[in-house]
Amino acid sequence: MSVVRERIFSRLYRDSVELMAIASTLERAEGVERVGAVMATPANLAILQASGMLPAGLIAAPDDLVIVVRAQDEDAATVTLEEAEQHLAGGDVPGSQPSGTVLHTIADAMTQKLPPPWPRSPFQVSSLPSSESRHCGQVSTCSASPTMSPSKTRSA
């Protein structure tokens, strides 16, 4: 008989890549069936319920992060939740990285490898299309895509 246990982290925001990496890593542990790391919005609580992962009596707000573990026994659930808490506390986070490194994918986070350079499209815009922008009293001209000019810059 599976057990479902949870831990709530009040008003905690974390990168989704990091949360997915934590959940995917913990799900591989022996005795663990499923791990969820989601914000406790009404819609997500409904999803947890539909997935057989809603702990009885769970009370949480949309800005609370809830880690839910469905495991084969109480020990596995407890150990997994403690590991999740350690990851979130910044100890051994799957998504941890050397200073200055930016992780862009779950795979990056899980393997802690350096990601490829941030992909930049040839039409990268830094502020925008309209005719000019002003910064610190100087006027500079911005380039725009010839096909589309969705944003505009105003001077402060």
Next chain:
Amino acid sequence: MATRVPPGLLDGARSDVGGLSWIGYTTAHLVHLGQTSAVLEAGGSLVPVTHPATGLMPGGVCLGTATQFGRLRSILSGATDSRVAGWCGWAGGTRVDLGLSAAPAAAEAVDRLHVALALEPVPGPTWLVGQVRRLRASAPDIARLACRLDSRLDVAVSSVIGAGPGSTPTGDDVLVGVLAGLRLSDRGHAVRHLSSVVVRHLSGTTRTGAHFLLAATQNRFAEHVHHAARAVCDRASVVPVIAQCRGWGATSGIDLLSGLAAAIPNPQEEAA
């Protein structure tokens, strides 16, 4: 004691013309510190402070260089207090209007985008993958109901808002994408209908999700949404845009692009 941030970190920064000017705010609170963004709270509003590669976000400030962001992140990560001070007196640097304007879609680009998105894998724990797919698949219905001013839009929106992984859940990203697509295709009546419904349901999501959704209803979209929009106008942009979207959060970029694509009518079908 509040952490002091050197004013020099804001040299070359850009800010949302629809956001705070920051003039007069002496203290902000750190809500979240990520790898490419720091979310502050000032004057009752969220202020996403971003790495230049991430781009400017609604209500936010985008720092001028990666070095500046790295320094800010280093300062904030060592803080013992969530209060951040020292940015008072900043006049806002370059103010950017994040509004989307209507733009003609290219039939080939739209077709190619739909095919590519259908093949796009969903990362994450298996039990969540199906949910993310369901939420993305709801986008065409939401766009259609918005265009028809259908009252059933209320139920459709309530079933996706706040749903899915991330602090800006998948459903919210899809809705932002749909709003962007409706703006691009110049369907103001649908934008107004969807916006009015979304605003009624903001309490069903996280604070950051609500922040970006509310901004979208006010025609303020993050710069990465502007970049994604190129995919429906230029066939050659589809592949690089999808590659770029894969890097926005675990699923956020593709979620948003799915919503955007679903709200763009295919020019060929419209002509027929």
